[in-house]
Amino acid sequence: DAGVTQSPTHLIKTRGQQVTLRCSPISGHKSVSWYQQVLGQGPQFIFQYYEKEERGRGNFPDRFSARQFPNYSSELNVNALLLGDSALYLCASSFIDNEQFFGPGTRLTVL
Amino acid sequence: GQQVMQIPQYQHVQEGEDFTTYCNSSTTLSNIQWYKQRPGGHPVFLIQLVKSGEVKKQKRLTFQFGEAKKNSSLHITATQTTDVGTYFCADLTGNQFYFGTGTSLTVIP
Numbered sequence: 001d002a003g004v005t006q007s008p009t010h011l012i013k014t015r016g017q018q019v020t021l022r023c024s025p026i027s028g029h030k031s032v033s034w035y036q037q038v039l040g041q042g043p044q045f046i047f048q049y050y051e052k053e054e055r056g057r058g059n060f061p062d063r064f065s066a067r068q069f070p071n072y073s074s075e076l077n078v079n080a081l082l083l084g085d086s087a088l089y090l091c092a093s094s095f096i097d098n099e100q101f102f103g104p105g106t107r108l109t110v111l
Numbered sequence: 112g113q114q115v116m117q118i119p120q121y122q123h124v125q126e127g128e129d130f131t132t133y134c135n136s137s138t139t140l141s142n143i144q145w146y147k148q149r150p151g152g153h154p155v156f157l158i159q160l161v162k163s164g165e166v167k168k169q170k171r172l173t174f175q176f177g178e179a180k181k182n183s184s185l186h187i188t189a190t191q192t193t194d195v196g197t198y199f200c201a202d203l204t205g206n207q208f209y210f211g212t213g214t215s216l217t218v219i220p
Contacts, residue, residue, distance in 0.1 A: 033208065042199050042210035043154065056206030090153060097142060097203055099156035 002026070004093050004103035012109045013081050021076045021106045025093030031055070032074040033100060034066055035090040043090055049074055050096060078108075086110045115140075115202055117211040125219050130190050132214035134183040134200035142203040143176055143183045148213075149196040157185075190218045 005024045013019050025032050031050045035043035045058035049068035068074045072093075078085055086109050092100035116135050124130050134143065142161050146154035158167055160176040160183060167174045173186045183200055195218050200211040 035208075035210075042213045043201075044210070045208045048206060048208070056208075058207055092154075099144065099159060100154075100208075101156065102153040105153055 004091055004101050006089075006091050006103040006106050008106060009104070010107045010109075012111065014111050015081055015083060017081050017110075018077065018079045019081060019108060021078075021089050021091075021108075023074045023076070023091030023093075023103060025072050025074070025091075026101055029093035029095060029101070030072055031094045031096050032068055032072065033092045033094070034074070034076045035092065036060075036085075037088045037090055037105070038086075039088075046076070081110045083110050115200060115209050115211040117198075117200060117214050119214055120212065121215045121217070123217045123219060124190050126192060127189050130187040130194070130216055132185050132198050132200075132216075134185075134211050136181050136202065138204075139180045140176075140183065140202045140204070141180075144201045144203070145174060145183075145185055146199045146201060146210075147196045148199065152196075154199060187216075190216070192218050192220055194218055 007022045033048040034046040037043045046060050047066045048056040052068045063079045066076045088105045088107050090105045091103045094100045118133050144159045145157040148154045158174045163180050164178045165176040171188045175184045197213045197215045199213045202209045
């Protein structure tokens with residue numbers, strides 16, 4: 001079985017630009033969560049989507065948005081990028097509140 | 112918001128020694144999950160604890176959930192070089208996952 005996949009692997013953007021990150025969950029998983037991980041820190045929860053509805057939201061500004069599609073894949077959008085948005089963005093899928101399976105992440109660099 | 116602290120932040124051990132990381136919260140923890148992240152990798156699920164006082168074992172790893180549900184611990188017996196990585200606890204409260212600050216384990220051969 002394929003694991004969680006994320007695209008792109010790496011991304012370089014400049015301040016003020018917008019970015020879209022993509023995630024495909026493990027087959028059968030209906031929950032997708034997004035995390036931001038800055039080097040040397042633990043993952044910070046951004047969003048959880050379940051059955052295409054937002055189920056949880058972390059303490060991130062409105063520049064961050066996400067959605068989940070009928071096939072349970074998900075996109076994370078970040079507008080008006082700041083230097084501080086540079087991080088590893090992780091996607092995790094699960095059945096609901098069970099163990100989360102993380103993807104390899106998207107490394108975003110904002111210049 | 113919820114803050115989940117882990118101690119120690121870093122731990123260097125000689126191969127064969129034991130290792131313990133502690134996860135503490137000022138508020139009651141609901142549903143504790145433990146993850147391991149290897150350098151350059153992504154978090155990998157280890158275990159989930161939900162009951163007060165729960166103890167679970169996986170080979171050389173022992174996980175505990177405190178009686179008051181305000182702390183949890185992970186103990187590794189006789190560390191091996193394959194145990195290298197950062198260990199995170201994560202709590203699910205109010206539809207949000209709160210990851211701890213992590214403990215980075217280095218095992219010296």
